[in-house]
Amino acid sequence: MSRLPPFQEVLERYGRDVLRVCAAVAGPAHADDCYQETMLAALSAYPGLRDPSVVRSWLLRIASNKAIDAHRTRARSPVPVAEPDPGAAPAVPAHDEELWARVRELPDKQRIAVAYRFVADLAYREIGDAMGTSEEAARRNVFEGLRRLRAVHEAAAATR
Amino acid sequence: MDELETALRAAADRLPVEAAPPSLEERALRDGLVDVAYATTESPVGRLLLAATPAGVVRVGWTDEGFDAVLEDLAERISPRVLEAPRRLDDARRQLDEYFAGRRTSFALPLDHQLSRGFRARAQAAIEAIPFGQTGTYASIAAAAGSPRAVRAAGTACATNPIPLIVPCHRVVRSDGSMGQYGGGVERKRLLLELEHALPA
Numbered sequence: 001m002s003r004l005p006p007f008q009e010v011l012e013r014y015g016r017d018v019l020r021v022c023a024a025v026a027g028p029a030h031a032d033d034c035y036q037e038t039m040l041a042a043l044s045a046y047p048g049l050r051d052p053s054v055v056r057s058w059l060l061r062i063a064s065n066k067a068i069d070a071h072r073t074r075a076r077s078p079v080p081v082a083e084p085d086p087g088a089a090p091a092v093p094a095h096d097e098e099l100w101a102r103v104r105e106l107p108d109k110q111r112i113a114v115a116y117r118f119v120a121d122l123a124y125r126e127i128g129d130a131m132g133t134s135e136e137a138a139r140r141n142v143f144e145g146l147r148r149l150r151a152v153h154e155a156a157a158a159t160r
Numbered sequence: 161m162d163e164l165e166t167a168l169r170a171a172a173d174r175l176p177v178e179a180a181p182p183s184l185e186e187r188a189l190r191d192g193l194v195d196v197a198y199a200t201t202e203s204p205v206g207r208l209l210l211a212a213t214p215a216g217v218v219r220v221g222w223t224d225e226g227f228d229a230v231l232e233d234l235a236e237r238i239s240p241r242v243l244e245a246p247r248r249l250d251d252a253r254r255q256l257d258e259y260f261a262g263r264r265t266s267f268a269l270p271l272d273h274q275l276s277r278g279f280r281a282r283a284q285a286a287i288e289a290i291p292f293g294q295t296g297t298y299a300s301i302a303a304a305a306g307s308p309r310a311v312r313a314a315g316t317a318c319a320t321n322p323i324p325l326i327v328p329c330h331r332v333v334r335s336d337g338s339m340g341q342y343g344g345g346v347e348r349k350r351l352l353l354e355l356e357h358a359l360p361a
Contacts (some may be wrong), residue, residue, distance in 0.1 A: 006234070008198075008231070011243075039188055043193045043243070093174060103168075115167060
């Protein structure tokens with residue numbers, strides 16, 4: 001018998017982390033959808049979770065998969081990615097949104113790793129757990145993501 | 161930490177997720193993902209925890225039991241898919257309100273008795289049959305449950321009743337007419353019997 005806490009407790013403890021990762025990776029306009037899809041998928045699979053101590057990284061892995069799905073759906077849609085989404089999206093400071101837009105342009109693994117590191121504040125070992133990779137690979141994904149972001153930033157600064 | 165990392169952390173702190181995350185209740189209930197739904201409600205005997213499975217009300221908890229402890233117990237014994245979903249408890253909350261307001265003398269709610277087995281389940285079924293405003297004795301409950309000598313066990317069945325109020329164990333008193341014990345405390349028992357004008361002389 002597993003000794004999983006009531007799912008409501010998981011929601012209360014980790015809900016904000018999931019919402020923040022969703023906001024960063026899928027974009028603020030898709031954060032609520034991404035959060036709901038994540039938590040419903042998690043609730044559905046929850047009784048099968050073997051080890052209650054990994055619940056946070058397990059949730060964040062589901063969240064990043066949902067965020068990538070949302071991102072892909074959007075990329076296929078006729079609305080250009082750079083276009084702000086219509087509807088009552090919460091306001092992100094323009095300067096921040098520019099930064100998140102660049103993060104969202106990163107390849108999947110780097111994007112997720114950067115979000116885990118800087119939004120969910122995970123250690124490299126936890127990033128590895130959440131992404132199903134080694135700690136070393138997690139470190140590399142964050143490093144590569146940051147390297148690309150710097151390159152994009154410098155290129156943009158040079159054209160100003 | 162360089163400029164970019166500082167900027168990322170600062171931007172992360174400004175992500176607009178201050179408001180409560182959106183509720184899962186509606187979709188989780190519709191998709192059948194909630195094995196134990198719960199809500200809390202105010203009452204003259206203190207705040208109550210109400211929990212229901214798809215089969216019916218499975219648990220009523222007193223505030224002094226600690227709602228977190230009750231929910232953990234339900235997660236372990238029934239399913240960890242426990243979600244705050246007040247909608248599923250709307251009927252139960254309304255009927256309890258009416259009961260406390262003196263406008264309802266019996267409950268019409270589906271109940272899930274899975275937390276009780278054997279003699280206790282039979283004793284609790286006998287308790288359900290005691291009408292509003294009347295009392296039964298521990299001895300009569302033991303007899304109705306098929307074990308006339310198990311008077312003490314009938315007391316335990318009352319004390320461990322997972323659905324107090326709705327399964328009215330407060331209506332079970334001692335054969336000498338005194339009130340006896342109560343899972344929710346004797347003060348609550350007195351108040352409930354007063355409400356029903358059934359306080360033993």
